[in-house]
Amino acid sequence: MLTQVRRASDETTVADAVTILRRGGLVAFPTETVYGLGADALNPEAVERVFEAKGRPADNPLIVHVASAKQARRFAADLPESARTLMEKFWPGPLTVVVERNDLVPDLVTAGLDTVAIRVPRHPVTLALLEAFDGGIVGPSANTSGRPSPTRAEHVVHDLAGRIDFVIDGGPTVIGLESTVVDCTVAPPAILRKGALTREALEQAIGPLQRPDSNGMSRSPGTRHRHYAPRARVVLTPPEDPERFAAVLKECADRRQTIGLLVHSPALKSLRGSVRTTAVTGSEDLARQLFQALREFDAAGVDTIIVEAVEETGIGATIMDRLRRAAEERTE
Ligand code: TXA
Ligand code: MG
Numbered sequence: 001m002l003t004q005v006r007r008a009s010d011e012t013t014v015a016d017a018v019t020i021l022r023r024g025g026l027v028a029f030p031t032e033t034v035y036g037l038g039a040d041a042l043n044p045e046a047v048e049r050v051f052e053a054k055g056r057p058a059d060n061p062l063i064v065h066v067a068s069a070k071q072a073r074r075f076a077a078d079l080p081e082s083a084r085t086l087m088e089k090f091w092p093g094p095l096t097v098v099v100e101r102n103d104l105v106p107d108l109v110t111a112g113l114d115t116v117a118i119r120v121p122r123h124p125v126t127l128a129l130l131e132a133f134d135g136g137i138v139g140p141s142a143n144t145s146g147r148p149s150p151t152r153a154e155h156v157v158h159d160l161a162g163r164i165d166f167v168i169d170g171g172p173t174v175i176g177l178e179s180t181v182v183d184c185t186v187a188p189p190a191i192l193r194k195g196a197l198t199r200e201a202l203e204q205a206i207g208p209l210q211r212p213d214s215n216g217m218s219r220s221p222g223t224r225h226r227h228y229a230p231r232a233r234v235v236l237t238p239p240e241d242p243e244r245f246a247a248v249l250k251e252c253a254d255r256r257q258t259i260g261l262l263v264h265s266p267a268l269k270s271l272r273g274s275v276r277t278t279a280v281t282g283s284e285d286l287a288r289q290l291f292q293a294l295r296e297f298d299a300a301g302v303d304t305i306i307v308e309a310v311e312e313t314g315i316g317a318t319i320m321d322r323l324r325r326a327a328e329e330r331t332e
Contacts, residue, residue, distance in 0.1 A: 003161045005153060008125040008170035018132050020165050021046075026053060028142040028156045029129060030170030031121035033094050033178050033196050034149040034291070035156050036065065036139030037164065038129075041075075044106045047138055051108075053163040056145040060222045061111040062138040063096050063179075064118050067130035072118045075136055077102040082206050083184035089205045092122035094179040094196035098220075109138055111221060119179055125170055141178060142167075148228050148291040148326070151176050155295060176288035177318050181220050186210065192220035194318040196287070227325045230294040232260065233304045234327040239311060242267045249274075252304045260297035262286075262307040276300045283316045290319065294326065 006013045008030060017027045017038075024046040027038045037054060039046035041064045051058060066072050069087045073079065077100040079087075086097060101116035110116050121127070121139075130137060141149040144159040153169035180195030182202065190210040191199060203209055235252075237245045245268055252259050261277040263269055264286060269279045278293040280286040297305050307323055310316040 001162055001165065003157065003164055003167060005157060005167045005169055008168050013168055014125065014129050014132055017129055017166055017168060021133055021137065024049075025165040026050060026163075027129075028150075028153070028160065028164060028167040029123075029126045029137075029139070030153070030168060030173060031065075031123045031126055031139070032173060033121070033175050034151055034173055035142040035153065036063075036121075036126075036137075037142035037156075037160070038065070038137040038139050040133075041109055041136035041138045042104065042106065044108050047106060047108045050138060050140065053160055054140060054143070054145045056140060058108075059111050060140075061113055061117060062109050062140050063181075064105070064109065064116060064136040065126075065130060065139045066118060066120055066136050067127055067134075068120060071130075071136070072097075072120070075101060075105050075116050075118060080184050080187075082187070082189045085206055086182065086184070086189075086202070087120075090197060090201075091120040092127060093120070094122070094175060095119060095202075096179045096181045096193075096195075098181060098183045098185060098192060100185060113221075115183075115185055117181060117220075121179075123170060125168060129168070146227060146229055148230060148294045149178060151288070151291050155291070158295075172288075172292070174288070176290060176292075177315070177322065180318075182209075193223050194321045196315065196318065198314045199317065200314060228291070228294070228322045229326055229328075230298045230305065232297055232302050234294075234323065235304060235306050236309050236323055236327050237306060239309050240265050240267075245306065245308060246271065248306055252306065257303035258301065260293075260300065260302040260305040262290075262293050262297075262305060264308055264310065268308055274306075275302050283310050283314065283319060286310060287315050287319055290322065
């Protein structure tokens with residue numbers, strides 16, 4: 001299959017993408033978080049192709065992207081007040097709500113669950129696409145399953161060229177981490193996957209959410225799977241701790257490993273010994289650059305990536321969630 005890559009700004013891009021989606025084809029699209037791999041949510045064969053192209057386990061449900069809250073109602077059986085308030089406040093934006101589904105939604109999309117995840121992304125061209133398509137578009141991150149999510153069209157091409165029909169190139173995504181998935185079928189609502197929208201912002205809008213450590217706290221099925229993994233080993237060191245950082249660096253160098261560094265504090269930016277260093281200015285910059293940096297380290301062939309951790313507040317909580325998973329021991 002030939003994969004066409006088209007600039008988001010080209011006049012015919014949206015119309016051509018709609019044609020492909022209507023034929024059951026696969027179209028990767030930019031959002032404010034990461035690139036998604038789109039297919040017609042109501043076409044089970046097209047949705048099946050999404051799972052195949054990504055190598056995604058069938059027990060991991062997909063998010064349905066729509067143009068507006070009004071469109072979201074087409075797929076939901078019930079919209080609790082919490083969901084309505086959150087949709088009103090944060091859409092378009094990096095929020096995915098999980099609500100009861102209706103019979104229109106194919107089982108394949110929800111992996112057999114009786115809930116559906118829905119979101120309105122904040123990206124002008126993708127919103128135009130959703131409006132022109134006038135339906136739901138499934139959109140898992142457009143990466144090979146288990147790899148870092150794509151924040152540039154090049155990442156999508158790297159992982160999926162030859163397996164999908166069309167890529168809309170909207171340049172680098174502005175946030176760089178996925179949406180926050182919130183279960184609105186329970187009261188109070190629960191965060192199933194940490195994401196770009198912070199717990200603090202959500203709680204300001206609707207009051208306290210379920211505590212993360214509360215008993216029976218559900219997680220989104222996708223968070224069970226290994227994720228965000230570069231080929232290289234990832235080692236985390238505490239924030240603002242040059243001694244500890246230098247010790248890990250030395251240990252790796254002694255073992256003759258090639259090293260990539262991902263750091264934010266000024267004291268660490270001048271450390272020598274790495275094949276490649278990515279220096280960021282703080283948590284938001286790290287969020288934006290994280291997945292790109294992991295991919296670049298792989299391309300540079302480093303053995304170990306040493307990452308300086310960040311404080312776990314706001315977007316920092318999401319960054320650390322992704323980094324811990326990237327650092328998990330390989331099981332395969
Ligand atoms: O920012 C994003 O959310 C991106 C862009 C493209 O919109 N999409 C994305 O999709 O990250 P994906 O498939 O990589 O992650 C979706 C997450 C998974 O953890 C999945 O298990 C969870 O949402 N999810 C989907 N449907 C669900 C449901 N009905 N109940 C619970 N979790 C659900
Ligand atoms: Mg994903």
